[in-house]
Each structure stands twice: as structure tokens, then as C-alpha cells.
Amino acid sequence: MKWPDWRKKxxxxxxxxxxxxxxxxxxxxxxxxxxxxxxxxEADSPAIELVGAACRYGPVQAVRPLDWTVRRGEFWAVLxxxxxxxxxxxxxxxxxxRPSAGVVRLGGRPLADYGRRELARRLAxxxxxxxxxxxxxxxxxxxxxxxxxxxxFGRERDPAAARELLARIAGRLELTALLPRxxxxxxxxxxxxxxxxxxxxxxxxxxLLDEPTSYLDIYYQLDVMELVREWREAExxxxxxxxxxxxxxxxxxxxxxxxxEGRRAAEGVPEAVLTPANVGGIYGVDPPIVVxxxxxxxxxxxFRADGRGGSTKPLTDE
Amino acid sequence: MIRRLGGYGGAAILLLLVSxxxxxxxxxxxxxAGKIASILLHExxxxxxxxxxxxxxxxxxxxxxxxxxxxLLAALVGAALALAGxxxxxxxxxPLADPFTLGVSSGSSLGAALIxxxxxxxxxxxxxxxxxxxxxxxxxxxFAVLALARDRGRLPxxxxxxxxxxxxxxxxxxxxxxxxxSDRPVNEILYWTxxxxxxxxxxxxAILLPYVxxxxxxxxxxxxxxxxxxxxxxxxxxxxxxxxxxxxAVLLVATLVTAAAVSVSGVIGFVGLVVPHMIRLIxxxxxxxxxxxxxxxxxxxLMWADTLARSxxxxxxxxxxxxxAFAGAPFFALLLQRNKRGKGETA
Numbered sequence: 001m002k003w004p005d006w007r008k009k010x011x012x013x014x015x016x017x018x019x020x021x022x023x024x025x026x027x028x029x030x031x032x033x034x035x036x037x038x039x040x041x042e043a044d045s046p047a048i049e050l051v052g053a054a055c056r057y058g059p060v061q062a063v064r065p066l067d068w069t070v071r072r073g074e075f076w077a078v079l080x081x082x083x084x085x086x087x088x089x090x091x092x093x094x095x096x097x098r099p100s101a102g103v104v105r106l107g108g109r110p111l112a113d114y115g116r117r118e119l120a121r122r123l124a125x126x127x128x129x130x131x132x133x134x135x136x137x138x139x140x141x142x143x144x145x146x147x148x149x150x151x152x153f154g155r156e157r158d159p160a161a162a163r164e165l166l167a168r169i170a171g172r173l174e175l176t177a178l179l180p181r182x183x184x185x186x187x188x189x190x191x192x193x194x195x196x197x198x199x200x201x202x203x204x205x206x207x208l209l210d211e212p213t214s215y216l217d218i219y220y221q222l223d224v225m226e227l228v229r230e231w232r233e234a235e236x237x238x239x240x241x242x243x244x245x246x247x248x249x250x251x252x253x254x255x256x257x258x259x260x261e262g263r264r265a266a267e268g269v270p271e272a273v274l275t276p277a278n279v280g281g282i283y284g285v286d287p288p289i290v291v292x293x294x295x296x297x298x299x300x301x302x303f304r305a306d307g308r309g310g311s312t313k314p315l316t317d318e
Numbered sequence: 319m320i321r322r323l324g325g326y327g328g329a330a331i332l333l334l335l336v337s338x339x340x341x342x343x344x345x346x347x348x349x350x351a352g353k354i355a356s357i358l359l360h361e362x363x364x365x366x367x368x369x370x371x372x373x374x375x376x377x378x379x380x381x382x383x384x385x386x387x388x389x390l391l392a393a394l395v396g397a398a399l400a401l402a403g404x405x406x407x408x409x410x411x412x413p414l415a416d417p418f419t420l421g422v423s424s425g426s427s428l429g430a431a432l433i434x435x436x437x438x439x440x441x442x443x444x445x446x447x448x449x450x451x452x453x454x455x456x457x458x459x460x461f462a463v464l465a466l467a468r469d470r471g472r473l474p475x476x477x478x479x480x481x482x483x484x485x486x487x488x489x490x491x492x493x494x495x496x497x498x499x500s501d502r503p504v505n506e507i508l509y510w511t512x513x514x515x516x517x518x519x520x521x522x523x524a525i526l527l528p529y530v531x532x533x534x535x536x537x538x539x540x541x542x543x544x545x546x547x548x549x550x551x552x553x554x555x556x557x558x559x560x561x562x563x564x565x566x567a568v569l570l571v572a573t574l575v576t577a578a579a580v581s582v583s584g585v586i587g588f589v590g591l592v593v594p595h596m597i598r599l600i601x602x603x604x605x606x607x608x609x610x611x612x613x614x615x616x617x618x619x620l621m622w623a624d625t626l627a628r629s630x631x632x633x634x635x636x637x638x639x640x641x642x643a644f645a646g647a648p649f650f651a652l653l654l655q656r657n658k659r660g661k662g663e664t665a
Binding site for chain 2: 094095096116117118119120121123124125127131132134135136140144145147148150152153154198202
């Protein structure tokens with residue numbers, strides 16, 4: 001399953017949902033489904049599982065011992081004020097941070113058991129700032145995503161298939177015309193698209209997003225989230241996104257984890273988590289107005305100007 | 319990639335061969351280029367017999383015993399420094415990084431200065447006393463800097479740069495002190511720290527060659543990893559690279575190659591900093607091209623710099639480090655300017 005035969009892109013009639021079907025073969029999906037239904041093996045275990053996992057930097061306890069389970073194919077958003085441990089939690093899951101206590105498992109196996117390349121074939125991280133403005137071309141940037149599949153001389157096992165995969169990724173992300181362009185000639189939004197192309201080239205089962213929309217205008221914010229949603233729907237990708245934008249989180253994530261000072265403050269569907277009391281209390285603002293509109297399909301929050309809950313939040317270690 | 323490497327690499331090798339003949343010509347005795355080419359080809363096994371000796375022995379003595387070893391050593395030292403410079407810039411992601419960033423030059427200088435100061439140049443193993451001491455003190459400096467920079471099992475880049483600067487100022491002061499205390503008429507310490515290839519025979523090249531070949535092969539094999547470093551260490555890790563191990567190994571190898579070059583030639587600045595940048599402006603930022611082309615470019619650059627150093631002022635030698643800075647800086651400025659203008663047009 002690590003090396004799927006990519007399906008020919010014959011049918012695009014399926015519209016949006018089929019745009020990413022090329023990434024994995026049907027046989028692989030069927031195999032995985034079979035494994036799930038028979039209730040046996042690794043495929044049955046959750047995509048991500050934290051058992052009492054904590055993250056500590058010296059005296060600072062960024063994430064306190066936490067139990068948390070993400071099932072395959074779920075889309076989670078991790079929310080919380082600055083310094084609440086969102087990024088550290090993401091670091092625990094990505095392997096960038098070693099847990100100071102407890103254990104993190106991916107697909108039932110402790111994260112520490114994974115080799116670097118093996119992990120990179122399974123899990124990818126879309127960074128906050130997209131790709132840096134380097135002098136390399138978009139094509140080179142996408143190729144870097146193939147690193148975990150290449151041998152030490154940089155060779156693919158099946159170069160033709162890899163070329164085809166990259167061409168299709170570029171096509172789906174509308175990057176084809178930009179392939180020969182240098183990253184430092186692109187806009188921030190285009191670079192974030194190129195970064196998405198790079199993580200797609202990794203063909204991961206789990207995608208972590210680290211505040212991917214921070215530096216983007218509203219068009220590209222929706223663009224990134226929409227592309228990730230389509231990818232997930234097409235492939236059963238598991239997504240965990242650290243987000244600052246509560247409204248974006250409510251629209252795209254099925255489940256939210258709200259953190260406060262390294263602890264779980266709330267967890268569940270957006271309607272249950274994004275209540276005026278939760279948001280007001282945890283972020284230290286006046287309780288927002290929650291708006292529900294049929295055409296949006298998720299609760300959206302409206303905040304008051306100077307709604308800092310009547311007091312100035314004490315300055316902490318930001 | 320391979321086609322571009324072939325193109326640039328082929329051009330560089332051609333330039334190297336042409337430069338070899340041209341630089342061999344220059345010196346106190348003028349020799350025509352055709353004669354030099356014949357002398358060289360005569361020495362090649364297999365085809366040598368097609369070029370019968372038509373010159374007197376003194377000509378081939380000058381070419382093969384006097385000029386050739388020095389030019390070859392210049393090429394090797396240049397290749398070593400430029401290779402190491404490209405590797406440093408790659409893993410430290412800092413355009414100002416060069417082979418001396420981690421203090422190896424000041425460590426080697428101190429070793430050399432101590433040997434010269436106490437008159438021990440031939441004390442122990444003859445002419446090799448000084449190079450060996452310089453190599454060992456350079457390598458020791460590297461380990462001291464790594465120990466200073468290491469933070470909970472990691473080597474943060476800012477820590478490395480700071481530790482390198484600290485070490486350079488401290489050891490540099492010691493070298494300056496020894497140099498100021500020296501009561502010899504010619505300040506050998508100063509001359510050593512400015513670099514020279516004078517009176518180095520074939521055996522110096524033989525010592526340096528394995529470092530350049532093995533070190534170069536290792537660094538080239540890690541060029542793909544250096545491309546990942548450009549994305550930032552964190553993202554490189556997420557793409558499956560063991561960044562800490564790669565960084566330590568690359569810095570270690572690049573520094574040992576540098577220490578080997580410094581021990582035979584003294585401190586020759588600017589090559590390791592400027593040559594990789596020149597290559598980057600010509601061939602782009604891909605380290606799979608940058609590493610091998612830097613080696614070739616460094617060889618070319620130092621061959622000509624040393625030729626200028628020994629022939630520009632009749633009867634004396636200009637310190638090689640002075641020539642590299644004089645020749646390198648304006649050329650670099652020109653390329654930088656051209657690159658800026660080129661970018662302005664496309665934008």
C-alpha cells in the first residue's frame with residue numbers, strides 16, 4: 001500500500017470529490033476497508049492516540065498529560081488561546097517533540113518506533129508559512145516531497161509513476177503553469193498551494209496543519225481549507241489542524257479540541273464546543289454571539305469591539 | 319539535473335585543463351603552451367608514446383617538478399575550501415557561513431603559530447610537524463565548538479554560529495599575541511595565517527587528495543539533504559530527514575576537509591565563501607549541482623589566484639589570502655549586481 005498504482009484519471013465526472021482519487025488505488029482502499037470491517041490488525045486502531053502524553057520545556061508544562069483519540073478519516077481542529085499548548089500538541093503528534101510523559105501512537109504503534117522516512121510516508125505537516133521564498137522552482141519543491149520514497153541516491157523505485165503523480169498533483173492544484181517558476185516569485189497564497197502540493201507528494205495518511213491560514217487573504221484561506229477537505233473526502237485522509245480562526249474551524253472540522261493552559265477545556269462537535277460561555281471564558285473575551293444560518297451549516301461567532309471581558313488580560317509569556 | 323550537471327561540469331573541467339596549461343606557462347622561464355601540453359601528454363600512460371620528447375630536461379623539470387605540484391595543490395585546496403563552504407551554507411542556511419565559521423582556521427593558526435614561535439618547524443616529524451599540528455588543533459577546535467553549541471542533544475544553528483565566533487576571537491587573539499611577541503625579522507606567523515603554496519611538493523597534494531575525494535563524495539551524497547534543509551530544519555524533519563545527524567556529519571566532514579586544506583596551505587579566505595555563491599548565481603540553488611560545481615569552481619579560482627600571487631610582483635610573492643580577497647570581492651560584487659538587475663527585469 002506504500003506504493004500504489006495510481007488510477008488513471010479517466011473520470012472527472014464525479015466533480016470535486018473525485019479530484020484527489022488519483023492519489024491512492026482502489027485496491028488499497030478496499031484492502032483497508034476489509035481490514036477495518038474484520039476488526040483485525042493495525043487498520044482497526046485509531047489514526048492517532050495519545051495516552052497520558054505530555055510535553056514539557058524545562059519548567060514549562062506546555063501540554064499536561066492528555067488522553068486523546070483521533071479516528072481514521074476524521075477532521076479535527078485544535079483550538080485555544082496563545083500559549084495554550086496547541087503547537088506543542090501538534091509537535092507531539094508529528095514527532096517533532098518527544099513526550100515528557102505518556103505515549104503517542106499512530107495506527108496503534110508507538111510513534112517512537114517509526115523510522116524518520118517511514119513516518120514521513122505516513123504523516124505530513126503543512127507549515128504555517130507555506131514554503132519559504134527560495135530560489136528553487138515549484139517543480140523542485142514538489143519533488144522534495146518525494147524524499148521519503150527515494151533511496152540515498154535520490155532515485156525513485158518507479159520514476160515514471162512518480163512523475164505522473166507530481167504532474168497530477170500540479171494539475172489538481174492548478175500549479176502546472178507555475179512549475180517552472182521560482183518560489184520567490186510567487187505570492188504567499190501560491191506558496192501555500194505549492195506547500196500543499198509538497199505534502200501531497202508525500203502521500204500521507206495523516207495530515208497536520210499548523211495554522212495554515214495565518215498569513216493568507218480570505219480567498220486563499222478558503223482555498224487551502226477547501227483543498228484539504230476535498231483531499232480528505234477523496235481518500236479518507238485524517239486531518240488535524242491547529243487554527244486560530246474559530247469560524248473557519250467550525251466550518252471545516254467535524255470535531256474540535258479546545259485547549260487551555262495545556263489541558264483539554266472542551267471537546268466535541270462545533271455546536272457543543274463553540275458556545276458563548278466556552279469561548280468567552282477560555283479566551284477571556286465577552287461571550288460572543290453565536291449565529292446559525294442554514295446556508296453555512298455550522299455555528300459562526302460574532303465578537304464585540306473591545307470585548308475583552310471588561311478586563312485586560314494579564315500579559316503572559318508570549 | 320544530470321544534463322545540467324554534465325553541461326556545467328564539462329565546461330568547468332575544460333576550463334580547468336586550459337587553465338592548467340596557461341598557468342603552467344607563467345613564471346620566470348617562459349614556455350610555449352604547445353610545449354607544455356606535449357610535456358603533460360608525454361607523461362600520460364598509454365598515449366605518452368605518441369608525444370616523443372623534443373624538449374630538454376630542464377623544461378620538463380620546471381613543468382613537472384616545480385610548477386605542476388604547486389598548481390595541483392592550489393586546485394585541491396580551492397576545491398576543498400569551496401566544497402566545505404557550500405556544505406556549511408547548506409546545513410546552516412546562512413549565506414555568510416564559510417569553512418571557517420566553526421573556528422577551524424583559528425585553531426589551525428594557533429597550532430601553526432605555536433610551532434613557529436617556539437622554532438619547532440622540523441622538530442618532530444620533519445616538514446610534516448607543522449601541517450599535522452595545524453590539522454590536530456583545527457579538529458580540536460571543531461570539537462570544542464560542537465561541545466559549546468550542543469544543547470540537549472541538538473545543535474541549534476545560532477548556537478553554532480555564536481560558539482564559532484567566540485572561538486575565533488579567542489584563538490585569534492592568541493595568534494596575534496604570539497605574532498606580536500615574535501622577534502624574528504620576517505614574521506612567519508603572519509605569513510602563515512595569510513596562506514601560501516610556496517615550496518610545496520607533490521607529497522602535499524598526495525596528503526590532501528583523499529580528503530577532497532572522500533569528503534567531496536560524502537558531501538555530494540548529502541546534497542539532496544541540503545536541499546531539504548533550505549525548507550527549514552523542522553520541515554526537513556517532517557519530510558523524513560534526520561536533521562541532527564545529517565547536520566553533525568556534514569559539519570564534521572566539511573570541517574575536516576577544511577582543516578586538511580588549511581594545514582598544508584595556511585588560511586586562505588574568501589574561496590569558501592564566494593565560490594559557492596558564484597556557482598549559485600550561475601547554476602541555481604540545487605545543492606546536487608552546487609556541491610560538485612563548487613569543487614570545480616574553487617579549484618579554478620585558486621589556480622588563478624595562486625598564479626597571480628606568484629607572478630604579479632616580480633621577485634616576491636603576494637600572500638594568497640590577499641589575492642583571493644582582491645580578486646574575489648569585486649567579481650562577487652559584479653555577479654551580485656547583475657543578478658539584482660536580472661531579477662528586476664523579470665519582476
